[in-house]
Amino acid sequence: MDNILITIKGQSQLEVPAVQWEEVRKIYPDQYVKLQILASHTEGNTKFVDEVALIRAIQDPKEATKELLQSKDGVIVSHTANEELTVEIRTLRILRGNY
Numbered sequence: 001m002d003n004i005l006i007t008i009k010g011q012s013q014l015e016v017p018a019v020q021w022e023e024v025r026k027i028y029p030d031q032y033v034k035l036q037i038l039a040s041h042t043e044g045n046t047k048f049v050d051e052v053a054l055i056r057a058i059q060d061p062k063e064a065t066k067e068l069l070q071s072k073d074g075v076i077v078s079h080t081a082n083e084e085l086t087v088e089i090r091t092l093r094i095l096r097g098n099y
Helices: 021-027 061-070
Strands: 003-007 013-019 032-043 046-058 075-079 086-088
Touching: 013 021, 021 046, 032 061, 046 061, 046 075, 061 075
Parallel strands: none
Antiparallel strands: 003 013, 013 046, 032 046, 032 075, 046 086
C-alpha cells in the first residue's frame, strides 16, 4: 500500500495510505468518512471512485453534512453503509437572455 501526501485546507500536509473503498468500509463500519479521491473512472453521468485517501472518520451526522457542503477539489464525505462510492456528475446550464 502506497502512502501519499495530501494537504487539507487550513492544516499541514498529511501522509496517508491510498486505499480501496472496501477497505475503508471494513475499518470504519457504519460511519461517515471524509476522503480525498485519488483515482476514478466515469460511466455516463456517474463517477466511480476507485481509490481514496482517508482523511478522517466523522462521528456526528451534522458535522458530516457540514463537511460535505464545504467539500471541494476531490474531497468528499460518504457513509460506509454505501456499497459503492459514486459521485453524480451534474452539468450546469447557463441561461442567456434578458433578465
